[in-house]
Amino acid sequence: MATYSDQAIVLRSYKLGEADRIVVLYTQGRGKVRGVAKGVRRTKSKFGARLENGSIVKVQLYEGKNLDTVTQVERVFAGLEFRADLQHYARVAMMLEVVDKVTEDGVRDAAMYRLLTGALQEFEKNLNPLVVTAFIAKLLLNEGIAPRVDACSVCGSTENLVAFQLSEGGVSCKNCRRGQSVSPEALAALGTVFNGQVREMLDTTPDDVVFELEALATHMVEQHIDSPLKTKAAFT
Numbered sequence: 001m002a003t004y005s006d007q008a009i010v011l012r013s014y015k016l017g018e019a020d021r022i023v024v025l026y027t028q029g030r031g032k033v034r035g036v037a038k039g040v041r042r043t044k045s046k047f048g049a050r051l052e053n054g055s056i057v058k059v060q061l062y063e064g065k066n067l068d069t070v071t072q073v074e075r076v077f078a079g080l081e082f083r084a085d086l087q088h089y090a091r092v093a094m095m096l097e098v099v100d101k102v103t104e105d106g107v108r109d110a111a112m113y114r115l116l117t118g119a120l121q122e123f124e125k126n127l128n129p130l131v132v133t134a135f136i137a138k139l140l141l142n143e144g145i146a147p148r149v150d151a152c153s154v155c156g157s158t159e160n161l162v163a164f165q166l167s168e169g170g171v172s173c174k175n176c177r178r179g180q181s182v183s184p185e186a187l188a189a190l191g192t193v194f195n196g197q198v199r200e201m202l203d204t205t206p207d208d209v210v211f212e213l214e215a216l217a218t219h220m221v222e223q224h225i226d227s228p229l230k231t232k233a234a235f236t
């Protein structure tokens with residue numbers, strides 16, 4: 001059996017027996033990996049708080065037959081700002097849940113790893129929900145989902161766009177209306193988000209548009225994974 005090292009984001013963990021936890025890691029080199037963190041539920045655990053959800057860590061694991069065992073953890077990113085606030089943390093938990101839902105164990109996806117580490121670090125800096133919305137847009141694009149945001153997905157009209165439905169291909173006009181109503185301001189901003197230019201919008205987008213986009217992004221991702229998210233309740 002071999003030992004390997006990787007960089008990883010802690011997606012979640014769950015109890016195993018009396019004192020251990022299984023940690024679900026999204027690694028740079030191997031995609032999603034489950035590892036046993038032994039003794040982590042004891043107060044004197046050598047891993048301490050380093051394996052908190054949303055942390056970015058350097059880990060060493062020992063390959064096992066069924067499960068790998070975490071042997072070393074060094075935290076490189078803690079996310080102290082977003083961890084200090086329940087609503088901000090709920091947004092992070094949502095991103096982690098989405099990545100957990102759309103990925104399979106052991107499938108490497110360097111783009112997905114970059115997207116999530118980038119979003120965590122950017123959100124830690126400015127705590128703007130637009131970062132989370134932009135993350136969802138990029139994740140969908142990475143999954144091959146490219147909704148139409150500049151013209152009606154039914155008739156192609158670029159005027160009177162009023163609604164959005166992911167399963168129908170994107171926005172729709174007043175005559176073809178499918179899905180959820182969206183304000184003209186949010187629709188205009190959505191185009192910018194899907195074009196990857198969110199940075200320009202961070203300081204200038206009004207709160208009501210930010211929250212409307214966030215609700216829309218949540219809705220999109222729930223349609224994509226075909227189930228409600230567990231972690232959205234704190235902010236919608």
Ligand SMILES: [Zn+2]
Pocket residue numbers: 152153154155156157172173174175176177
């Ligand atoms: Zn139309």
